[in-house]
Amino acid sequence: MTAIAFEHVRKEYPDGTVAVADLSLEVREHELLALVGPSGCGKSTTLRMANRLVEPTSGRILLGGEDVTHVDAVALRRRIGYVIQNVGLFPHRTVEQNVATVPRLLGWDRNRTRTRVGELLELMGLEPGRYAKRYPHELSGGERQRVGVARGLATDPPVLLMDEPFGAVDPVGRRRLQAEFRRIHSEIGTTVMLVTHDVDEAVQLADRVAVFSRGGHLEQLDDPVRVLTAPASDAVADLVGRDAATRLLGLGTVERTDLREIALGEDLPTDRATVRVGGSLSEAFSAVAESRSGAVPVLDGDRTVGVLDGAGVLRALRRIVDDGVPERSAAL
Ligand SMILES: Nc1ncnc2c1ncn2[C@@H]1O[C@H](COP(=O)(O)OP(=O)(O)OP(=O)(O)O)[C@@H](O)[C@H]1O
Ligand SMILES: [Mg+2]
Numbered sequence: 001m002t003a004i005a006f007e008h009v010r011k012e013y014p015d016g017t018v019a020v021a022d023l024s025l026e027v028r029e030h031e032l033l034a035l036v037g038p039s040g041c042g043k044s045t046t047l048r049m050a051n052r053l054v055e056p057t058s059g060r061i062l063l064g065g066e067d068v069t070h071v072d073a074v075a076l077r078r079r080i081g082y083v084i085q086n087v088g089l090f091p092h093r094t095v096e097q098n099v100a101t102v103p104r105l106l107g108w109d110r111n112r113t114r115t116r117v118g119e120l121l122e123l124m125g126l127e128p129g130r131y132a133k134r135y136p137h138e139l140s141g142g143e144r145q146r147v148g149v150a151r152g153l154a155t156d157p158p159v160l161l162m163d164e165p166f167g168a169v170d171p172v173g174r175r176r177l178q179a180e181f182r183r184i185h186s187e188i189g190t191t192v193m194l195v196t197h198d199v200d201e202a203v204q205l206a207d208r209v210a211v212f213s214r215g216g217h218l219e220q221l222d223d224p225v226r227v228l229t230a231p232a233s234d235a236v237a238d239l240v241g242r243d244a245a246t247r248l249l250g251l252g253t254v255e256r257t258d259l260r261e262i263a264l265g266e267d268l269p270t271d272r273a274t275v276r277v278g279g280s281l282s283e284a285f286s287a288v289a290e291s292r293s294g295a296v297p298v299l300d301g302d303r304t305v306g307v308l309d310g311a312g313v314l315r316a317l318r319r320i321v322d323d324g325v326p327e328r329s330a331a332l
Pocket of ligand 2: 043044045
């Protein structure tokens with residue numbers, strides 16, 4: 001099912017800038033679609049046209065099959081969650097009041113609103129007892145961003161638009177937030193359109209990646225592995241190519257079938273084993289590369305179940321290339 005469809009959409013700003021020339025794009029129900037591309041290529045414009053913060057010059061936008069190009073824009077925005085970088089939290093309202101913005105507009109009663117706000121804060125790892133009554137200036141950048149995401153999710157909108165939602169967070173916090181958001185997304189099944197210029201973020205989070213070039217031109221729309229291993233154009237290759245191998249490793253996990261048996265007399269530091277079945281392939285690869293023997297023992301639970309070496313890493317990589325990222329095929 002298609003959640004959002006752009007049909008020959010064009011946006012020309014009053015000064016003549018053609019931000020998006022002629023975009024046709026379908027976002028599937030329940031998927032997380034990431035829009036990536038260089039600065040100024042039309043990503044935010046595209047996103048903002050979906051909830052009519054920006055009016056398209058021509059073309060049609062369908063939401064769940066309904067043409068929303070002419071419906072009431074304010075009503076439309078209440079049906080679509082929207083999370084933007086840095087902006088948007090009301091400074092003179094508490095965390096609780098910020099998250100409750102849309103429920104209030106929709107006339108939810110007090111109890112339902114309070115319950116929902118509590119749930120969302122918990123979901124975002126912000127203990128309500130500590131955070132509900134604080135004001136935005138009493139939060140860290142990352143916490144503010146979580147509140148922004150909670151607010152976007154407040155009414156369980158079928159569609160969530162996110163523009164650089166994790167931008168203000170330091171790299172470590174950012175990876176954590178991303179992982180958390182991926183988990184949340186797989187639980188709630190909201191259709192998400194996420195704009196980022198961080199290719200790592202796009203391939204880590206997305207079911208599919210849309211690579212844009214100037215003028216809202218769609219260079220490639222594909223799953224993350226395909227974008228990394230089979231860039232459709234020079235523009236895509238320029239964007240993803242340099243660190244493609246590292247990024248690919250970042251998508252993989254270590255599985256039992258990647259391992260070999262411990263050889264007779266092989267001396268491995270099993271007492272210091274850190275690589276686990278189901279663990280990150282990029283971390284496993286680093287461990288292999290740093291090991292003196294070129295091989296590391298691998299744990300499943302607390303049992304050593306085999307050895308990962310260079311050949312095993314290649315097997316794991318081959319699997320991602322052939323089959324894609326397993327936990328993300330659910331939405332497709
Ligand atoms: N209100 C406006 N009036 C005129 N031109 C605009 C307006 N908003 C955006 N633009 C132009 O439209 C083009 C696309 O802008 P947009 O904000 O969609 O880019 P972006 O891909 O989100 O970039 P970034 O990664 O820097 O956020 C740019 O050339 C920009 O200067
Ligand atoms: Mg932008």
